[in-house]
Amino acid sequence: QLGREHQGITLRGSAELVAEFFSYGINSILYQRGIYPPETFTRVQKYGLTLLVTTDPELANYLNNVTEQMKEWLYKCIVQRLVVVISSIDSSEVLERWQFDIECDKTAKDDNGPREKSQKAIQDEIRSVIRQITATVTFLPLLESACAFDLLIYTDKDLAVPEKWEESGPQFITNSEEVRLRSFTTTIHKVNTTVAYKKDSVP
Amino acid sequence: MAQFLFEADLHGLLKLDTPIPNAPPARWQRKAKESGPGPSPVGVSPMKPANRSYSSSKTPSKTPGKSGSKIQSTPTKAGGDRYIPNRSAMQMEMANFLLTKENDPAEESPTKKEQQKAWAVNLNGFDVEEAKILRLSGKPQNAPEGYQNNLKVLYSQKMTPGSSRKNSRYIPSMPDRILDAPEIRNDYYLNLIDWSSQNFLAVALDNSVYLWNHASGEIIQLLQMEHPDVYISSVSWIKEGNYLAVGTSSAEVQLWDIQQQKRLRNMTSHCARVGTLSWNSYILSSGARTGHIHHHDVRVAEHHVATLAGHTQEVCGLKWSLDGRYLASGGNDNLVNVWPCTQGGGGDFAPVQTFTQHQGAVKAVAWCPWQMNVLATGGGTSDRHIRIWNVCSGACLSTVDAHSQVCSILWSTNYKEFVSGHGFAQNQLVLWKYPTMTKVAELQGHTARILNLTMSPDGTTVASAAADETLRLWRCFEMDPIKKKEKEKANSAKSSIIHQSIR
Numbered sequence: 001q002l003g004r005e006h007q008g009i010t011l012r013g014s015a016e017l018v019a020e021f022f023s024y025g026i027n028s029i030l031y032q033r034g035i036y037p038p039e040t041f042t043r044v045q046k047y048g049l050t051l052l053v054t055t056d057p058e059l060a061n062y063l064n065n066v067t068e069q070m071k072e073w074l075y076k077c078i079v080q081r082l083v084v085v086i087s088s089i090d091s092s093e094v095l096e097r098w099q100f101d102i103e104c105d106k107t108a109k110d111d112n113g114p115r116e117k118s119q120k121a122i123q124d125e126i127r128s129v130i131r132q133i134t135a136t137v138t139f140l141p142l143l144e145s146a147c148a149f150d151l152l153i154y155t156d157k158d159l160a161v162p163e164k165w166e167e168s169g170p171q172f173i174t175n176s177e178e179v180r181l182r183s184f185t186t187t188i189h190k191v192n193t194t195v196a197y198k199k200d201s202v203p
Numbered sequence: 204m205a206q207f208l209f210e211a212d213l214h215g216l217l218k219l220d221t222p223i224p225n226a227p228p229a230r231w232q233r234k235a236k237e238s239g240p241g242p243s244p245v246g247v248s249p250m251k252p253a254n255r256s257y258s259s260s261k262t263p264s265k266t267p268g269k270s271g272s273k274i275q276s277t278p279t280k281a282g283g284d285r286y287i288p289n290r291s292a293m294q295m296e297m298a299n300f301l302l303t304k305e306n307d308p309a310e311e312s313p314t315k316k317e318q319q320k321a322w323a324v325n326l327n328g329f330d331v332e333e334a335k336i337l338r339l340s341g342k343p344q345n346a347p348e349g350y351q352n353n354l355k356v357l358y359s360q361k362m363t364p365g366s367s368r369k370n371s372r373y374i375p376s377m378p379d380r381i382l383d384a385p386e387i388r389n390d391y392y393l394n395l396i397d398w399s400s401q402n403f404l405a406v407a408l409d410n411s412v413y414l415w416n417h418a419s420g421e422i423i424q425l426l427q428m429e430h431p432d433v434y435i436s437s438v439s440w441i442k443e444g445n446y447l448a449v450g451t452s453s454a455e456v457q458l459w460d461i462q463q464q465k466r467l468r469n470m471t472s473h474c475a476r477v478g479t480l481s482w483n484s485y486i487l488s489s490g491a492r493t494g495h496i497h498h499h500d501v502r503v504a505e506h507h508v509a510t511l512a513g514h515t516q517e518v519c520g521l522k523w524s525l526d527g528r529y530l531a532s533g534g535n536d537n538l539v540n541v542w543p544c545t546q547g548g549g550g551d552f553a554p555v556q557t558f559t560q561h562q563g564a565v566k567a568v569a570w571c572p573w574q575m576n577v578l579a580t581g582g583g584t585s586d587r588h589i590r591i592w593n594v595c596s597g598a599c600l601s602t603v604d605a606h607s608q609v610c611s612i613l614w615s616t617n618y619k620e621f622v623s624g625h626g627f628a629q630n631q632l633v634l635w636k637y638p639t640m641t642k643v644a645e646l647q648g649h650t651a652r653i654l655n656l657t658m659s660p661d662g663t664t665v666a667s668a669a670a671d672e673t674l675r676l677w678r679c680f681e682m683d684p685i686k687k688k689e690k691e692k693a694n695s696a697k698s699s700i701i702h703q704s705i706r
Contacts, residue, residue, distance in 0.1 A: 032562075032585075043560065049537070050559040066339055080334050124515075131537060134562050138584045154334045161337060168338035169297055 008114030009122075014188040015074035021126050021184075021191065022082055022100065023067045026151070027053045028130055029084055029098055032137050035149050047127045066151055069162070073155060074189060077104040081154035085171045088145045094173045095143055096197045103190040115187040125184030129193055132181045139179075140197050175199050372683070374634070374644045378675035379664065382415065384408060389670040391566065391583065391610065391654065392478050392519040392535065394437040396668045398657045401444035403461070404666060406674065407435035412449060414461070417659065425464060426457075439480035439487075448487050450477030456489050458501060472497050472507040481530070483523040483544070488530060490518025496532055496542075511552045513540040520568035520580070529555070529594060531578050533565025539580050541594045556597050562586040567612040567623065571637070581609025581623055589623055589635075603640045605633065611656035613665060617680045622665055626652030632667060634679060646677050 031041045031052040041052040054060055073079040086096040152168055173196055181193040386409040395407040404415045410428040437450035449457045456477055458468040475492035487499045494514035499506040520533030530542040540554040563586030571577035578592045587607055591600040608626035622634050630649040651670035658665055665677045
């Protein structure tokens, strides 16, 4: 890990950083929004923060699959967006939608020299985004009913759909309010975060 | 926490979706018994949808041995029927669309295509030609039934019935006095009240500071900012109680003499508002919105003697330990830093400890008066926890979920307890016993979130300032008269403080 600091950012390294961010980011969302019981989360140190990750083996496995797949797709620069959809179990209504837009610099290939950006700067940016995700609990409307989450990934059209993945619709929220959070960039991949939530219907 | 489990149990009971305990077995149940324990209940009992928590992830699953579980979902809830018990994994709209879609019509004109494309982009949020959406099937099991989203518990918190525990002392549930605090700024990050050792309560109301004499009830307006847009962001009394430090939104730290009601110094070294101040004999530390902490030696002309850069966002909590060895700071970046009083080898100040466990801004920072090196911190809305630390080892001694934004913590000198001030939903003060961390009492009365707490010099009364524009004085640490006499005897043995004159 120490060597990375001096080497700058390679395409492979950038893909790993972004995939790792998604893993911790999704865990944070699941904890903060109360999708899973807080007792099933444990604290780890990452990015100079205390983050909560799930201890549930099935869920951890599921998220691992996604992270690994994301790493591959980020490396090939064919993924455009990752979306965490939170919907009510009973009514299947989408209540919240976390959208991570990925802008990939397609000119970056591993054979080019590594880009100049310090790990620390990227870590600081990621830390700001994760702190913002934590802070959103102050304004996001309460999720009244039990909720489930879904992960959608927007990829290039001609990608061969791997096993276990299926095509899906965008699962937008009807009548939503959107808030844009901070973005971070590794100079090869740029991630913009927005959260959309269902506007409370005025009685 | 017990009352939340109780509430969950009550909800479970009222939902009427568990099977009737003593009813005669239904026909399908009898059939199941006849056909033996081999096939899973899912297959044989068509009226029951699959236990959602266990089989929604994989099709068709056998749930071995799970039939003994207490929690069983009703047939009607899942929206399934006896042929397809669980439809949540299907996408009905997509399926419907694909089935009813007409075959592609003949070539359309290019403009129509453009139009269609524009519509598609608008509706889908992306260009369908360029991207497709994938979803990983095999979603992991959802939270087990009966799990109540803990945020719901936070927001629907009701008044808990009085504890049946007998308190060893009487704590009045009503405040001693209520003072008016009009125009007090409702800003979580400011520290607008402080109580001096001479029994004066300083209150900053927007751009003025008022002093209230607790003994006589007299009110004096000490100062008012000249510029209308500038407001006071923090106040702090020096230990002796004759000088008051005032931090402003224009990044100034002012020092006022109370006797003469005159400003002695105006120290400018910050670039953003000074939200928090703390004294350590002649050193005044100030925390600003930039995240920097400055040490000011108030005796000398070059007052700015040190800078501590440990926070990346506003410093809202700042407290020197009682022995003056450590300075604890809490910021909007969710960090707690513990700084030594002297510089390290390199001439730079570096924190001896940094605590990252809080998930929200840390404004409540307080040192334990009877145990060395013990620090209590409280987190804001995103965190709501109170944590006790040992700053030497860095260990978190205990944590408790206060279910509400923590704005301030004060340790009692009379009892082994501490009090915390809270916001939504009850705006209460909570007295906790240390180290058992049990609630001794909850003091309610404020109608909006509490912003600051401060303690009287005799340690019996806590003053709370809240966004409802009132100050309430709570006599919660009243000493037993016998114990009081003992304490007074002990105190009189100490030598008197030599007053230092400050230029």
